[in-house]
Amino acid sequence: MGPRGGRGLYVGRRTAALLAALLLALLAALLALAALYGRCRQEAPTPPSPSPAAPGFAAPPGPAAAVGSGRRLPRQLLPLHYDLELWPRVRPGQAGPFTFSGQVNITVRCRQDTDTAVLHSSGLRSLRADVRGPLPGMGTAVEVAELRQEVAGELAVLELRGRLRAGRRYVLQLGFEGRLEEDLDGLFLTRYTDQGRSRQQGIRRYPCPVPGSHSLAQSSSWPHTCLCSTGSSLPPLPASVGSTQHLKYVFGHEFKDVNPMQFQSMLIASQLEPTYARTVYPCFDEPAMKATFNIRIVHDPSYVALSNMPAIDVSEMADENGSLWTVTTFNTSLKMSTYLTAFVVCDFDYVTRTERGNEIRIWARKEAVRNGYVDYALNITGPIFSFLEDLLNVSYPLPKTDLVALPEFGAGAMENWGLITFQESSLLYLPSDKFTSRKAMIAIIMSHELGHQWFGNLVTMNWWNDLWLNEGLTSYFEYLGATFVEPKLSLDKIFYDHVVQPVLREDNEIGVRSLSESEDKIKDSFALMSLFDSITYNKGASITWMLSCFLSEKLFIRALTLYLEEFSFSNANQDDLWTHIQMVVDAQDEVQLPASVKQIMDSWTCQNGFPVLTLNLTTGTISQEQFLNKKNENSTDSYNNTWIIPISWMRNGSSQPLLWLDKSSKVFPEMQVSESEYDWILLNVNLSGYYRVNYDQLNLKRLARLLENDPKAIPAVSRIQLIDDAFALTQFGYIEIETALELTKYLAKEDELFIWNVVLSNLVPKNLESTLKNYELYPLLKKYLLKRMLPIYHYYASFIHQNVDALEDDYFAQLYLEKLFGTACWLGLQDCLNLSSELYAKWMDNPDYKIPFLIRRTVCCYGVAVGSDKEWNFAWEMYNHSDTTKEDKDILLSAMSCARESWLLYRYLQYGLSNTLFSSNCTPNVILYVATKDIGHRIAWEFVTENWPLLSERYGKELLYEVLKVMGRFVNTDVQIQELQVFYNATLEEDERVAITLLLEFTKVENMGRRELFIKAANWLQKNVDD
């Protein structure tokens, strides 16, 4: 499935060693804060910079609080087959609460004599338990003395009066009941509106509720998206159907006082990975305990039921009151893990197509199907299936695949075998949407889930500690599949941008875990949930890319085919993969490795972090060490990790034979460079290794000069690596900022937006825009950067002026043009400000005009910024317009904080207090937006302090915590902290005060460190600004 949860708190690391002690104290304090402000996880709203939704997985909820500690099961009994009946007691239009009941008969093989049967069960009420056997004697019973639930262990324990005998088979029979919640885990219920259905029912449209008329102040889900906006997981709907999403919020969970039953449809779906199967039926809920399943679902006759296998029978039955239910029976499944079983009961429509005998059906709300939103998914599913089948040379073993777009879903998507579930936004595509970024995202997510049909479903990891065998391998293949169906996407660029670059930024903390953990470390459900992170997905995929590079794709795929064939319908661990690769390597002599596959790969998967290679090309010496923060002296002591590193390299534009660095340092005579300044070396070509490179000054100068003369001599992905590595090396104390800046001189000739995005993200981080402006750096940066940005700015501005649709296939423009334009306007480029005014004025003249979405945030912000109260008032009017989408509302909410006149900002904040002007749960967002602006932060602080009694009553102390976090960005002195302290000392409890003070102290030291960096950068720019 898509990654769940983040990697937790990220604390910046630019500070000096003296921070170590402070950091510890801070962490302790933050733990206290986390307990106090458990709901403060969501980021403060961001300043007016990017960005259209980047592809990837929609933000999922964190680890479910309901998950208990769980326990591993004893191995005396192994499941062979389940007969499972589920009966969700749901009728359309019925009010809750809802329950489901079920019966499961599990055939088990006894491996060792025992008088207890232990299986997983959580949150279920077990009604009865019987044990039959030994088989074939179903008539014989083994008497159950006691059926016991162990809540913490998530177990059901059957104490037996007789013994089960080794080598014999028995049937455990359990009847059970459970609650059907709307929590998106286990078996859950979702309410939604469907225009396709509701029109027939004569649905009424309701306006947005009057702010303040609901008890929003007591809403438990702050901070969150402001209500009264569309909250859509759908692609933007055309105006004619835009109201349906509106209804969802009017009648959704937040508005319990409106009778929802009258207007809504309901569906039941499941999400069982990793350990929720046990909340739906008692089972042996471990991935290696595979079995076959006969599934039967009892449901209302107006619904259709789906499960992993095709339905083979639909019949009727009457309940105890004589009312009729439908019973849908599914064919026997293949041998599979419990977490992959799946159930959907809905009244969706579908479209269908058959690919090589595999019946593919895409299910969605009737309205979405009718409007063609599922057509793109249908068009690409079959081709990706065939692509993967051909590539892996292993057939997809099921006769059908259902793909279901769920209006509400916690994970981005889930790969259940034969019944894949998606968030609507991961599957539905508006045919009129011309731009490819959403298509690309759907293709990527689709490929990911289809990849799982082999990696995860056919062959499953033995235990969750090797989750990367599921998720890492699949995250690699998702890009192969996506670029196959969308060939305009550039595989290596998108892979670096989406996978390698983000995880390199994360995988350098001391506490970061290794990719594969030892089995005994991953015991409880919490440890297990934390594995669904960027290390598993992105590092797993990066390591896979490296493996494929040094083996050659041909050998790599051949080994995977062997591995898939060997472990089909079974389980494997990491060593099994290495063994099968080794077999393929041993059977040929083209590719020679310096050590066994296991030795090489264990160095990457069993150690945390990654190496940085330091070069001395005068001698040809390359050394390696773990990439850690040099500024933090404690960090380097205890880590002597070494990796066996494949080095792909290029000399003066020609690719060279692969080399290996298998110890801490080694001399490569072939890498010595001559006196000639045209003799240069480039490492890590084609992204072939998961590491950073620290070049010596001599080579770096030559590369910088080469970039200035002929940037295309270095492949685009290598250019971005050079720059990304240089800034990361600066940040971690390996090199000085001046060295990184040398590599930016060529940028006037850089036409790749994804490279510009990395440069700008390093030079103008979006949450520092306002603070950067206060320093001597800004005018220099303005002059230096604008000169270099002009060519690419004008290139894209001409499209915006003349034909924005021509950017339809420019994927990175859809992701990063906003950053480029936002920075240009921030730097005061007159062209950019004029463009913003012009497009904004055009919108004011004609509210039906659509500002190109690629730069809508920038245009609205600077349209308001360079305008007067007239422009601001228009933004306010459009914000309150009922047809405005949620995304546009957020853009406008942010744009109104861009005003440069203090009184407008003050009035804006005052609006936030009003009971009638504003949906009041937007107020925190308004305050935070204003607080991030250099003009606004003092005004916002004064506003918060003056109105604290009212604000704290409505939003609690959480708001103050969020505001102080933003204020921290502006803190450089103790006096500034004391100013803030005067206020919060009077409002917070002592432990809260301590935590906040430490946070501010820490931020201050960070800010001071950053200021030193700014001074260095300013000095360098002073010397180079006229070049």
Ligand SMILES: [Zn+2]
């Ligand atoms: Zn996945």
